[in-house]
Amino acid sequence: MVREVIGHDDNDIVMLGDKLPVSMKLVQSMYNELTGKTENIGQMLNGNHEITFSDIQQLNFKILQLFEQYSVIEKSCCVTIYHINDSKEQFSSFDRFSFYEKGSKSPCENIRIEYNFLIVLPATKKPQSYKITVDLHSRAALKRKARAEVGVNRRIVQMVAFRTGMIDIEYVDYTVARNFMTAINEWYGSVNKNEGFWGYDTLQDNSHKISSVFSVLSLFCLFFVIYFNSEQLVPPAASLHQLYLAMVVSIFSAIFISVVAGRFGSACESLIDVYAPVSGLILNKGDDDVLSEQRRSNVKTVVGGILFTAITVGLNVFSSYAFLKMGITG
Structure with a gap:
């Protein structure tokens, strides 16, 4: 049972039981090991983006750069592209995604980039699992798809088109998750955005x-x-x-x-x-x-x-x- 907490972040010292000082990172690791549960943070994206293949590459570079700050013992990347004709293409690595057929005539309604990795933090010495999911929608493609739908299906597609993306991170250590969330937000802030007419x-x-x-x-x-x-x-x-x-x-x-x-x-x-x-x-x-x-x-x-x-x-x-x-x- 936690009796006292000194400070406000993951490097703080927590007093357990009879005033036994333990780092918050270790407490989080113990909680994850005992319960098998991870925490989750997410964010909706509403920018009117025009995201190219080059932008996706920049996102991947940014994630890989962050990996260098941690002791990552295992990592994987999966890229899935959904087309408006209800077909999808899945790539088991980013390198394989690089060979995506750019001459396709079927517009992409969504691209999902998923990273799974294990990090060993100095305070815990035990691998911790993390999962980052970045969903990016194409409002233009979804609008075309909505015109081909009727009734409830059309309204569902129109509601999905209202948002243009989502970031979701499953984590054990909040500081690590926050660093990745900040990096992804910085990347998204740098991509080309469109503004509507004034007012x-x-x-x-x-x-x-x-x-x-x-x-x-x-x-x-x-x-x-x-x-x-x-x-x-x-x-x-x-x-x-x-x-x-x-x-x-x-x-x-x-x-x-x-x-x-x-x-x-x-x-x-x-x-x-x-x-x-x-x-x-x-x-x-x-x-x-x-x-x-x-x-x-x-x-x-x-x-x-x-x-x-x-x-x-x-x-x-x-x-x-x-x-x-x-x-x-x-």
């Missing part, structure tokens, strides 16, 4: 309000037209029939403009929700094609959003003009 994240966070905003702004526009042209629309000596006609036309116009503007707003909302900066893997010919496809889709999405906004403005201008020309004075 797109704010628009997506508030896209559900766009339909209401379009409707309300259109109604305000109509209100100002009526207010500032009230004498032209309904003169002071207007009859009861003229007043009734003006009221009916005003209400009908308000309903029509609100509904149509709301529909355009909903269409614009859908486009904003679909938009996402290009993110993917560039490991074969199919990946190049699917990333180009995603870029074209994003351009169409932006143009469509601008077009729907322009149509709504045009609708307001036309409706106001038509309202004034209707001659509801008689």
Whole structure:
């Protein structure tokens, strides 16, 4: 039973039983040996990356460099590539992965790089097992795959595409795991990232309000037209029939403009929700094609959003003009 802990990291001294000083590293090793359990830390990745084969090589070099800091007595690397046609290729070493067929036409939806290794730390003198898993997704490929799916399967693929990767480390000694996690994060921070147009994240966070905003702004526009042209629309000596006609036309116009503007707003909302900066893997010919496809889709999405906004403005201008020309004075 641990009675007292001095300090705050793995090099700290823990007092066991009758004030027997033991290092925290040794306690962790004893716990692992007695229970057979390892701890786990993980991190989700959300960057809009474009990861090439060269980037994967740099990650492998970084991991191998870290191995040199420890007494690694056994290590292995396994690379698995998943394609959107539900096929996969598995390589038992990174060297074998170097011969991956780059002319393939089937885009990669995910690459999983898994390292398993044994480390002997000076404080324990006993091999400890570690496992590092790095998953990197291709949002562009997953979006193409989602279009081929229906129902629940499509929604599942779309949810997976929301995240662009994950790091998971099973460990015995936290300090070792933290060093590897920091190194992988530094590597990921150095890969090429894409940014969307300015303010797109704010628009997506508030896209559900766009339909209401379009409707309300259109109604305000109509209100100002009526207010500032009230004498032209309904003169002071207007009859009861003229007043009734003006009221009916005003209400009908308000309903029509609100509904149509709301529909355009909903269409614009859908486009904003679909938009996402290009993110993917560039490991074969199919990946190049699917990333180009995603870029074209994003351009169409932006143009469509601008077009729907322009149509709504045009609708307001036309409706106001038509309202004034209707001659509801008689």
